[in-house]
Amino acid sequence: MLEGDRVVLRPIQERDRERLYELVETIEVRALSTHDPPLPLSLEEIEARDRRWLEERHADSAWFAIDVDEETIGMCGLHSIDHFQQRAEIGIRLGRAYWGKGYGQDAVRTLLDYGFRHLNLARISLRVLADDERAVGAYRRAGFVEEGRLRAHAWYDGARHDELVMSVLRDDWKPA
């Protein structure tokens, strides 16, 4: 368990699947947080995918459920972890009802601390829609800086959008 100021990050359990499915597999949250086409995705498909992942023992990602006051509000994690290059990428999805309350930046700060302190990473990065002010705001508040702009890189909600590449280096990071 990883403790932030207000959030707790903990391993995802089988019993969390349905709640997480309802919170973060909506077309709105999926469109903002993945590049995949929003095809229908059943709970059974997600469970089968996760079982395959567990069996293959993926060591290049670390996903957590996010709890606030013992209520699950979403999930987040590090993926594409490369221990030789000491870098990883961050992903986060909160249910719609929990946006804009400071939980995202708290979860991201907690993940950064985990990545730098416990996984010995030196660089953590992400890509985000440039005009998603909430997400960019949360990442800035957690310590991310903009390092590049990928022009018209993503199709989202009927149009092409720029994406920002943002990162935090361990050497620059100041834990709260």
Ligand SMILES: CC(C)(COP(=O)(O)OP(=O)(O)OC[C@H]1O[C@@H](n2cnc3c(N)ncnc32)[C@H](O)[C@@H]1OP(=O)(O)O)[C@@H](O)C(=O)NCCC(=O)NCCS
């Ligand atoms: C992106 C996400 C994780 C951010 O978490 P969050 O809890 O909503 O964000 P926070 O409340 O921690 O921080 C948002 C910051 O942006 C600022 N902000 C700027 N424009 C904003 C806007 N239009 N709406 C809300 N906040 C805005 C807020 O003021 C806040 O900064 P502050 O603490 O200085 O006031 C969450 O909204 C989410 O899961 N969204 C859907 C999926 C997604 O977009 N994932 C990320 C893909 S890269």
